[in-house]
Amino acid sequence: MSIEAQITQIITEGVEKLGRPDLFRAPLVAFSDAHDERYESLKEVIGDWVRTPVEFLPSAKSVVSYFVSFTREIAETPSQDPQVSALWGEAYVVINDHFNVINGELSSFLKEQGFDAEAVPATHTYNPSDMHSAWSHRSAAAIAGLGYFAANRLVVTEKGSAGRYCTLFTSVDLAERRKPPRNRCSYLNDGSCGKCFDACPVGALKPDGMDKFSCQDRLFENEALLAQDAQIEGADVCGKCLAACPLAYFE
Numbered sequence: 001m002s003i004e005a006q007i008t009q010i011i012t013e014g015v016e017k018l019g020r021p022d023l024f025r026a027p028l029v030a031f032s033d034a035h036d037e038r039y040e041s042l043k044e045v046i047g048d049w050v051r052t053p054v055e056f057l058p059s060a061k062s063v064v065s066y067f068v069s070f071t072r073e074i075a076e077t078p079s080q081d082p083q084v085s086a087l088w089g090e091a092y093v094v095i096n097d098h099f100n101v102i103n104g105e106l107s108s109f110l111k112e113q114g115f116d117a118e119a120v121p122a123t124h125t126y127n128p129s130d131m132h133s134a135w136s137h138r139s140a141a142a143i144a145g146l147g148y149f150a151a152n153r154l155v156v157t158e159k160g161s162a163g164r165y166c167t168l169f170t171s172v173d174l175a176e177r178r179k180p181p182r183n184r185c186s187y188l189n190d191g192s193c194g195k196c197f198d199a200c201p202v203g204a205l206k207p208d209g210m211d212k213f214s215c216q217d218r219l220f221e222n223e224a225l226l227a228q229d230a231q232i233e234g235a236d237v238c239g240k241c242l243a244a245c246p247l248a249y250f251e
């Protein structure tokens with residue numbers, strides 16, 4: 001079995017071992033070159049606080065990007081609850097924690113083979129006061145061909161956008177490349193959609209940009225509500241711009 005297939009198997013089994021088929025489906029995995037010049041260009045596109053793969057792991061040759069997709073029920077649930085969905089919050093918290101387990105298993109495997117490995121946590125990698133994040137899982141996923149950016153600023157894979165991304169850097173040379181899916185965002189293609197803009201409960205998401213602080217205020221409000229009403233801690237979530245999108249979920 002190729003090393004790419006072994007990595008994909010560890011990630012897939014990592015999700016299976018969680019034993020939550022009610023929340024998660026099989027993941028998608030893709031690889032990119034740590035020296036792909038688009039990583040350097042993110043310092044221009046996003047800002048100079050963004051680090052390249054080799055700034056995380058000097059020996060990095062490859063970037064492993066993976067997406068854990070949510071079930072249909074979870075993908076739809078943010079649209080059904082007027083304020084915030086406890087199920088969506090639960091899926092967020094469970095997978096954020098479990099990413100650490102999967103990354104640990106993947107790192108151990110690669111290190112046993114004599115390679116270096118370093119993972120980036122799924123979230124809370126940013127400074128809430130200025131929104132600066134040293135790593136963009138979405139941009140890495142787009143570079144790896146896992147998906148494309150839609151008008152809601154989320155990255156859509158062949159299984160949709162409902163799910164979460166993670167990244168791991170490694171010194172092994174992973175040559176396999178994924179063909180990116182065609183961009184099916186109707187707003188970007190011909191302006192004929194825009195459901196994500198209408199769905200934002202605080203008007204933060206607009207065609208000409210996003211007020212990230214208004215979005216974040218809503219996420220923090222929801223986090224407090226879920227802690228109080230559903231005993232779920234650390235779920236700063238909403239997901240309405242995602243669930244309203246016709247590209248949220250594919251079989």
Ligand code: B12
Binds near residue numbers: 142161210215
């Ligand atoms: C900071 C942050 C936030 C901030 C700011 C959001 C934002 N739009 O940047 C706040 C707190 C508001 C937020 C909200 C949410 N977030 Co958030 N957040 C992050 C975080 C930590 C960093 C994002 C980042 O790098 N922003 C940088 C800015 C400048 O990116 P940007 O504005 O989108 O601009 C980029 C693109 O437009 C891009 N672009 C356009 N076309 C192309 C093409 C190519 C090839 C490339 C490379 C780039 C590119 O250019 C810019 C640079 O890449 C990531 C986790 C991580 N470390 O990656 C999660 C993350 C983006 N969040 C996520 C989610 C799900 C959410 C919420 C739905 C909340 C929830 N979980 O219920 C909302 C959705 C808001 C939205 N519509 O964007 C997911 C997205 C999953 C997906 N399917 O895409 C992520 C990736 C977490 C994860 N581990 O999966 N988030």
